[in-house]
Amino acid sequence: MTRIAKLALEDGTVYTGEGFGADGEINGEVVFNTSMTGYQEILTDPSYHGQIVTMTYPEIGNYGVNSIDIEHEKPSLSGFIVREESRIYSNYRAEGGLSAYLQQHGIVGVAGIDTRALVRRIREQGAMRGILSTSDLNDASLVEKAKNSLGLLGRDLVREVMPTQSRKWDNRLDDWTETEIARHGAPAGAGNAKVVCMDFGMKWNIPRHFTSRGNQVTVVPGDTSADEILKLEPDGVFLSNGPGDPEPLGYAQKTIAELIGKTPIFGICLGHQLLSLACGAKTFKLKFGHRGANQPVLDLQTGKVEITTQNHGFAVEEESLPDCLEITHRNLNDDTIAGVRHRESAAFGVQHHPEASSGPHDSHYLFDRFQSVIAK
Structure with a gap:
């Protein structure tokens, strides 16, 4: 019927x-x-x-x-x-x-x-x-x-999806087999680093990539303090994706600002926006956002164009970018910022999703880039 x-x-x-x-x-x-x-x-x-x-x-x-x-x-x-x-x-x-x-x-x-x-x-x-x-x-x-009805602007949606407790990603939660690792792209090299993932609504494919490279991964709620994270003695901290407007997340911006310079940082999507806000930039709401598995991004360092997966309705405002941040990637559809890195500390973020499943996989190298910084 x-x-x-x-x-x-x-x-x-x-x-x-x-x-x-x-x-x-x-x-x-x-x-x-x-x-x-x-x-x-x-x-x-x-x-x-x-x-x-x-x-x-x-x-x-x-x-x-x-x-x-x-x-x-x-x-x-x-x-x-x-x-x-x-x-x-x-x-x-x-x-x-x-x-x-x-x-x-x-x-x-x-x-x-x-x-x-x-x-x-x-x-x-x-x-x-x-x-x-x-x-x-x-x-x-x-x-x-x-x-x-309520819109997204000014709301903290992260608290509605982030975990309430820390956990070890020891079994990958869903038995990601060697076949699946190969299907999503084999890692460039193994490591034994400690990665702490700040979970603001994290996609599981992200810790899968970290563990597939031999790292020990601990997932913590997105409101975890810098002191609590540093007590875990991380070799690197990852800032996850997540829903909604990044500006209301003052607790996350404070933590990230306190972590910069003390440990390498890698952010994706919301994590990239929060890293930028923690450094003094501003964000704005896009007219209809970028969502799809066919979004072209230019890597300004190599001159290569990557086809990427994206899912965001907010972006970093270029006019507000502080001197400590350098633009590394641009969205070729509208020229918005698609990646930044800190000029003085080991911290960078991208607006797109290099962990994308089912694809594309053009940006997997970003995990290798982070691995080269945190590898023991």
């Missing part, structure tokens, strides 16, 4: 489609991702917490889901929008279908709407607050709810 679902945007636009996954009503910022594959990684990336994600590729779900291609223990996004949900999946690794997976985790989905029109509207108007519902189907009611 067909279930009607509606998506309402704060500008008054309403789309009607077919519900799949869980029933219910949720709100969030409506964004889009241009990846052709990797939908399970997108679903389980904590950076999408508070967002309703639209896939631009027309058919999603055709290779099913499995217990390996996950970036966290459960999906964190608010809702999921596709043009067509494939009810038939075919892949030797598949363990189930997309709709059942969403239903299992309480994620509301909608299929059958004109995603091209929706994406064009977001590109023109910017990311907007929205309501996705299979219960309330009254257009005026839904639009009013969208207008009154």
Whole structure:
């Protein structure tokens, strides 16, 4: 039996489609991702917490889901929008279908709407607050709810996804086999360094890369103090990705500022933004963000162009960049900053995701670069 679902945007636009996954009503910022594959990684990336994600590729779900291609223990996004949900999946690794997976985790989905029109509207108007519902189907009611819902600006979403306790990443949590390590790229060389990961909503593929290089990894909550981190005697500290606006995270900025110069630092996405803020820069909200597995980035040091995976709605403001930071990478779509490094201390960050799974893998060298600094 067909279930009607509606998506309402704060500008008054309403789309009607077919519900799949869980029933219910949720709100969030409506964004889009241009990846052709990797939908399970997108679903389980904590950076999408508070967002309703639209896939631009027309058919999603055709290779099913499995217990390996996950970036966290459960999906964190608010809702999921596709043009067509494939009810038939075919892949030797598949363990189930997309709709059942969403239903299992309480994620509301909608299929059958004109995603091209929706994406064009977001590109023109910017990311907007929205309501996705299979219960309330009254257009005026839904639009009013969208207008009154919370946005991302000024909210601390990290506290809603980060862990509450520290833990050793000794079993990689999900039995990442040697086959999977090889599939994601073999490490350049082994080490035995101690890496402390500050978890602001970290994708699991990041500590996988560190452990695959022979490092001892400890994951700590994102609000852990510098003193507590230094007591762990790290050879390097990693700053993870995570959801939302980086500016409200004063506790993280304070910790990072106190760590600079005392231990090597490597940040990805939100971690890159927090490193920049800790050094005195500012961030700003992008009109509709960068989300997809096909984003070109220029490495200013080598002159090479990398195809990268990205997922962020905020960026570092170039005009506010302090003298202690040097730009290392640029996004070639809009020339925004995609990477920085500290001129005096071993600290650097990138806006894109070198750990990307299912890909692309052009930026794996960044893990090797950090490894060369922390290696014993």
